[in-house]
Amino acid sequence: MKKLAIAVITISVLMALLTACKKTSFLDQTVTSSLDENSTFSDSSNAMQFLNNIYVDIGFATDPRRFSNTGGTYGAGLEAASDEAEGPNSASTNGFIQFATGSVNPTVVPDDAWRKCYADIRAVNQFLKHIPIIPFNSALKKQVAAEARFLRAWYYTMLMQHYGGVPLIGDTIYATADHIDVKRNTYRECVNYVLAELDAAAADLPTTWTGAQYGRACKGACLAVKARVLLFAASPLFNNGGMAAGNADLASIVAYPDADPKRWQLAADAARAVIALNAYQLFVDSTSKPGELGFGFTELFTKRYNTEYILPRMMGDNKYLESLWDVPSRGGSGGSFPYQEIVDAFPMSNGLEITDPASGYDPSHPYANRDPRLGYTIMHDSTMRVTFGTNQPSPLLLYMNTSVTPAVAASGDAVYKGTPTGLYIYKMVDPNVINNSVGNTSRVLPLIRYAEVVLNFAEATNEAVGPTTEVYQSLEAIRQRAGLRPWQLPAGLNQVQMRTVIQKERRLELAFEGFRFWDVRRWLIADQTDNQTMHGMEVDRGPGVVYKPFVVRKHTFSKAMYLWPLPLPEIAKSPELLQNPSY
Template sequence: MKKHFIAWVVPATVILVIFSACQKSGFLDQTSTTSLNEASTFSDSANAMSFLNNIYANIGFASDPKRFSGGNFAAGLDAASDEAEGPNASSSNGFVQFATGTVNPTVVPDDAWRICYSNIRAVNQYLQHLPVIPFSAALKTSTRAEAHFLRGWYYFMLLEHYGGVPLIGDSIYTTKDPMTQVRNSFKSCVNYILAECDSAANNLPVTRTGSEYGRASKGAALALKSRLLLYAASPLFNNGGIGKDVPAMDSIVAYPDQDPNRWALAAAAAKDVISLNAYSLYIDSTTNPSEPGYGFMKLFTLRYNTEYILAHMMASNKYLESLWDVPSRGGSGGPFPYQELVDAFGMANGKLTGDNGSGYDPANPYKNRDPRLDYTIMHDSTLRITYGANQPTPIKLYWNTSVSPAVAASGDAVHKGTSTGYYINKMIDPSVLNNGIGEAQRCLPLIRYAEILLNYAEAQNEAVGPDKTVYDALEAIRQRAGLRPYKLPDNLSQDDMRQVIHHERRVELAFEGFRFFDVRRWMIADSTDNQMMHGMEVDRGASVTYKEFNVRKHNFRRAMYLWPLPLSEISKLPTLKQNPLY
């Protein structure tokens, strides 16, 4: 990820320590450091701080838009789910393996295992040497809390990928140590991460500002706790999950039982974040008052805003413009949103497109839609800013001109620049051209307040039903989105509210790395990720017509609710049990 930078400088001595760890496969391999390197790193306050800072460098790898990279293409979890078609999708790579159902222990990407354990090991190194680092007592306390948060963060990423994993505590293994590690129970892993979150929250400031922005905070620790407990209450991780009928695996990949109180615990954890009164949905109703929900678009272009609880820090960049924007603006153009995601966005009046009275017009399908559709996806006739004589000029982009029978000549065209007729627009700065002016000040969101509201609504609805607080959380998101009216129908049932929550998570959090895991923890991926996915052609002949076309049949196997452990890891340590059905 050449353009994805952490905000802090790392001295060469520290790079030697971290680099050797990152080249290994995790806790099973020794970090090769000389005593001189280790001594010079932790006896110097600047080097020691840089060592800690560097553990943040991979904090966003799992949801990174370039997580799966190879050759001249890159994609993230969106291309491994029902959100988007990946670029160069005929190749053999991680996102295609999940889209086609061909993933297995031999070929599965090992980044989750390798990166997480490398960073957990680095945390353990830091904590081991903290007593001798020449920090003040206060700085030792706060950085120890940061280290505990980071360790919890990386263990959570292991948990969401694999279920229960080996917990290595404070150990720093060498090649001489006997290796008898086994996978801990799911319950043990949850409790361990909870303890890390609590330890961090007790000794961190509520928020971070100024030069400290991007570092772990109490808000981030409590928000991670919210996400963890929401997952822990979800169907995938209860009643044995996919390990229910596999001896000894029901407690490793899930809780072996079902406890409704887990939803109440998840709701309380989200409420703890809300009650801090430190975060809010970013709203901007004055910059462009004619554009409803403008704050939803604007917040992703801002380095600092009221909504980010944790962000992956970056230098000024064109990271997303180079990846997602149309080719004519210097983007590589992929991945490409599916029609199914476009259809998920409702109407500006808050109704779904298929509801009575929605006003949806299939002859003008992008008119009067939920404003988040245009802020998230570029479609034929999307209005974009271009620059002539250094003056911004809005123009409509057409890339579906006369597709039948001929394919349009434009490099942005369907079947040329895009395989679905759509491009990703979310988080792209409209004032930045990859092949022209400007750089974005963005950093990538890892936890934002909208997620916490959605976490609360889901957990509270499952715990007690759709009470007023559930309505309030969802309606706040819908109001910021620019829906008018934004109110939900009265007296929704718990099942109906569950569907509303699933829908709001899908459109609000699109392309932020959530959909892949949401459909799994809800255990609906055998439907959502097991169907033909579609694109859209637009024929501008005597009249404008819209025609869906087949793009790819997604295939899903029950085993794929969890990632397989890489075969290379099991080969080194046979005591590790593989996930069920692989």
């Protein structure tokens, strides 16, 4: 019997403890495992923990350890599958290297998106089915039903980003022996379904949560996901048949078969609705370190609560990113390493590109007077780091020591030693925490933050009506918080020029948060950005200092890779489950 591989997860698995959570939050509750269905939903505590466990996978798609090896000794996320970074141990076979080398195919593609999303959708359906018997009061039943519907919409949103249209299973709970209709719904049907679920959930949820409920689905999160879904739906990849243009069977499944400019206006209106809540704002801190422009951009990521997070991935006290992205001398274990290309993308602090003769860029001092976000996002040679327990900053020694023959790495952190590119990710790393020493952070990870909504609004408005005053104001607010001086954009930009500015701002502002992989696809520019030879930076110190770019990897991209292939086992079980184009 043909079946869709929607994992039939047992109650005991879904009720497993989230042992990493120690900070006060709704994920801290514990409950015994090995419960049957009746004892789960007839007990209020157990039922709430069942719902809470559906939140656990909410950040899997952008997890910086998404593509980990067995045992988890190294890992990388979507940044290593795009033009942002080189993954660790890149000679191995893993998900990120498949995308970097263009070798991804239905046989080897990671199945986590398909497997996790449908497992959690099924869990939502179980929860909704049993709400009548859960001993909650009517107000709480209304709230948790809305949360569950939000989560279902969230996981469908993840599926749509990966595959386009997917099978919609409604409220059905399939068992292993059931025959399942595995035909993929059209992209339009999937978008409409998700939007309806988000609207329904938003109507029954508070605008935001505080205290121990912080991190739960709220109205703000519903509206922000709606804005994201509509932005994708308006983008070139999902219009005019997308990658299946001319294929009658697939054109309406992977995209809208037509193009409607009004879709951009719908996306702009949805983002405006989030802004109109007046519940969020860009996090700005000009007082803690008044000499460091744009400090709020980096400080926000170390704060558990801030004005910018709309939907966080909750965590207990942790060293999650410090253990992954920091330098080996501080206990970093090998995550992704930025390419020189993203370093070069950051402008000067005056907003001018480093290629502009008027920018003031000095190749012999390449990190001086740059966009402050560069220093907050990437560790490079001579990045100043405070030694734990002191207030004395010292430079990272990432260079090659050319005063000896043959030249050797200056330290275990250096190029060719600790990093294959000469660079490390600094974004969201807490500078006061060292993985191999004392200290933890209460940081959570952003899944949706207000800066994204502002950029979504600017992009959709520019595409709908052109570079209006509101578009300028939105981008300039991002640039001002970043510490650019002046932060104003040139007057009189046309739509195409503003589109370039918006795409650049998204690349810099949202770097290493899981956006670049999707953005270059929905804009249909990945065949340019991901078909390049990527570089690192070697710094030689001999009689003088010489900065020498070097080749790290040639990335390869094919048109098929604009969408993920459906895992081969799903196609093998259900031939009517059409594969994505060109696989």
